[in-house]
Amino acid sequence: MALATATIDFCALRANLARVKSLAPDSQVMAVLKANAYGHGLVPIAQQLADADAFAVARIEEALALRTGGITKPIVLLEGFFKASDIEIMLANNFQTVVHDEYQLEALEQAQLAGAIKVWLKVDTGMHRLGINPESINTFYRRLKDCPYVQDEVNLMTHFACADDNQDAYNEAQLQLFQTLVADKPEPLCLANSAAIINYPQSHGDWVRPGLMMYGVSPVKNTFSAQLQLTPVMTLSSEVIAVRPVRQGEPVGYGGHWRADKDTYLAVVAIGYGDGYPRHAQNGTPVLINAQRYPLVGRVSMDMITVDIGPDPSAVAVGDEAIMWGRELAIEEIAACADTIAYELLCNITPRVSYQYIASS
Structure with a gap:
């Protein structure tokens, strides 16, 4: 054996993905692979997740590494793109992008593309990190729907700030706000990260995006993985x-x-x-x-x-x-x-x- 060694168990990984599917049987799964698949190895992990419906990363460099590694599934850029020149790269590699601010929206409207890009519109319901203000959702939504370089279906998403604590009332407030904002928009919804998949079944929506739990680690406050039927990878x-x-x-x-x-x-x-x-x-x-x-x-x-x-x-x-x-x-x-x-x-x-x-x- 080499000295410091990280042994990665593919069977445990697939078992954890199956656990996600059992908890959210009516949702598609976007497996989160950012930060080198949470330290587990980006491409090797992706290659083992045939049952995931899509992958998510934080940066376009991570997405390109997946494509270079032979991964053909849909890939979502959770932070979106940072400069307008990335848009052509996204189209060429069939990347999907989150839109969370005016700069990104304007860049898409001003692009000259040979095709259309899949967009996930992120709404800030209380995390106050990325996402458009709730008051702006109708404007952003309509402009995206009107943009010729955006695919017709615009997925809608948000992010919980306190989902690891199932006693925190802020989670319910975020959920209710999001549901109110999207009530008149017949689009696929994505709210639940790992903690919400476990603690808030009512938030599962059309898509869930497991990260930490897929690697067999508890995303829930004061809880170990074994209590959640997860296996460390x-x-x-x-x-x-x-x-x-x-x-x-x-x-x-x-x-x-x-x-x-x-x-x-x-x-x-x-x-x-x-x-x-x-x-x-x-x-x-x-x-x-x-x-x-x-x-x-x-x-x-x-x-x-x-x-x-x-x-x-x-x-x-x-x-x-x-x-x-x-x-x-x-x-x-x-x-x-x-x-x-x-x-x-x-x-x-x-x-x-x-x-x-x-x-x-």
Whole structure:
């Protein structure tokens, strides 16, 4: 095994997509592949999602990489295009675009194209990030319908700000506003991200767009993947490269951040923030070695972490696999120990980590 390795389980990926379909059986699925498929590998993941109806990315470069990789399914640019020269590229590659501001609308109206582009009109119902103001929907909608370079069907979409919390009344307010705005517009609707797919079935609409849940990670507040019948797709692991004694009172790592309260042994694992393991992981963050949980101690270094394995040095040997997160050790727990979110951990995997793709684990 290479040292830092991300093992990607294709069977788990497809099972999670099936779970999405079981939760939203009447909706088409737009699988979200932005940020290198949430750190899992853009093209390899897309190639395994034959049952998805479309793919979504954030940037046109990601969409082009999918086409270069042989992906022919519809691809939606969730942030739309950033300059007018992208429009010809979108048409040539059969990309679909979100429109969320006046610049994009005007660029489409002023284009000189040999065909028409599929458009998703995004309305800001409360996220206050991207999207047209609710008061502008009728104007934007009519101008898009009148534009000769926009396909006749204009899909309508919005984005929830708090869908991970099913107790937050803001979700219902956004849903009601969107439903009011689109009531007289007979177009396909798309509202639900991963959290809304689980927490708000009434928001499923014609399309759902799963991201995090498709990779087997919980998008719901204070919930682990197993509770949602999701299977982690990635296992991040490395190897023990040293086992060494530490005496009571001796400091470990940069700044002497941790001192042994008794004589013990440490396992040194070849992974660190240079691989994407979170530098701010706290003392006590679990690491799994030989099916046993051991606490991380000392500061995370660029290339190494140290793990307290206790008084028995024979419990762990050089060459043993150490699991940072995966099916047996929830990434949601590691994220909490690092005061971050699972999204960031997945997206922070660095290029020096080796990827291993398997059919099942």
